[in-house]
Amino acid sequence: MADPDRFSLAEVLESFKKCLSDEGEILQEHYLEGWKGLVKFMSSLGSAFSFISNDAVTKIQILEDYRSGVNGQKYLTIQSMVKYEVDNELVDLTKRGDHWDSGCRTLLRLHRALRWLQLFLEKLRVASDNSKTSVLCTEAYQDVLAKYHPWIIRKAATVAFYMLPSRANFFEVMNMGPTEKVVAILGEALPVVAKTYDITEDLYSQHGLLDLP
Numbered sequence: 335m336a337d338p339d340r341f342s343l344a345e346v347l348e349s350f351k352k353c354l355s356d357e358g359e360i361l362q363e364h365y366l367e368g369w370k371g372l373v374k375f376m377s378s379l380g381s382a383f384s385f386i387s388n389d390a391v392t393k394i395q396i397l398e399d400y401r402s403g404v405n406g407q408k409y410l411t412i413q414s415m416v417k418y419e420v421d422n423e424l425v426d427l428t429k430r431g432d433h434w435d436s437g438c439r440t441l442l443r444l445h446r447a448l449r450w451l452q453l454f455l456e457k458l459r460v461a462s463d464n465s466k467t468s469v470l471c472t473e474a475y476q477d478v479l480a481k482y483h484p485w486i487i488r489k490a491a492t493v494a495f496y497m498l499p500s501r502a503n504f505f506e507v508m509n510m511g512p513t514e515k516v517v518a519i520l521g522e523a524l525p526v527v528a529k530t531y532d533i534t535e536d537l538y539s540q541h542g543l544l545d546l547p
């Protein structure tokens with residue numbers, strides 16, 4: 335029987351595929367499922383990564399709480415969440431106040447990390463067997479995510495990245511079989527992740543939500 339606590343890239347990919355509706359909406363249930371799958375992967379990397387997975391878990395939980403709350407219907411899709419929170423002034427737009435943990439602000443943090451994931455997976459896909467995942471991960475982090483983090487987080491993240499296993503061991507943890515198969519799955523996963531990212535980026539840009547504090 336499949337171990338529900340074991341990371342499966344195929345399941346993560348399936349969740350991100352399912353989160354895109356035919357109408358171009360992003361279903362939060364599956365979006366968050368994809369993130370939960372990624373957190374499983376982080377958990378298998380050891381305690382040096384706990385501070386990162388704890389932050390992701392906290393943010394996933396905030397969004398899950400909205401989804402299961404009295405206004406849960408408004409949180410079915412990212413689009414409906416944005417509309418509901420913006421229309422009802424439930425988002426702190428310029429400085430942290432009563433709505434510091436709005437759904438929009440919380441999801442923005444995951445959305446930015448999704449861009450990191452997209453870059454990292456692309457680097458991983460095209461890298462040679464002897465490439466260091468620590469270098470690939472650091473490059474992707476510096477390119478897109480580091481600018482949003484204070485010095486102390488950047489430092490801790492960079493130290494943690496040094497603990498990453500080799501590309502071969504990394505692929506083993508991915509639980510997907512031989513390298514060629516993982517590379518093929520990554521090729522399939524990337525457009526899905528990119529589309530999810532692009533739709534969210536456009537939506538947030540239209541509403542002026544890309545710099546939420």
Ligand SMILES: CCCCCCCC/C=C\CCCCCCCC(=O)N[C@@H](COP(=O)(O)O)[C@H](O)/C=C/CCCCCCCCCCCCC
Binds near residue numbers: 375
């Ligand atoms: C297909 C499988 C291969 C790749 C698997 C990767 C698995 C990655 C899983 C989870 C990624 C974690 C995402 C973390 C979300 C971070 C959100 C964030 O930016 N939070 C910061 C800002 O929040 P607020 O303070 O404004 O509330 C927060 O300060 C950050 C705290 C923790 C550090 C975040 C560093 C993120 C580095 C990117 C992930 C590296 C994972 C490496 C593992 C390969």
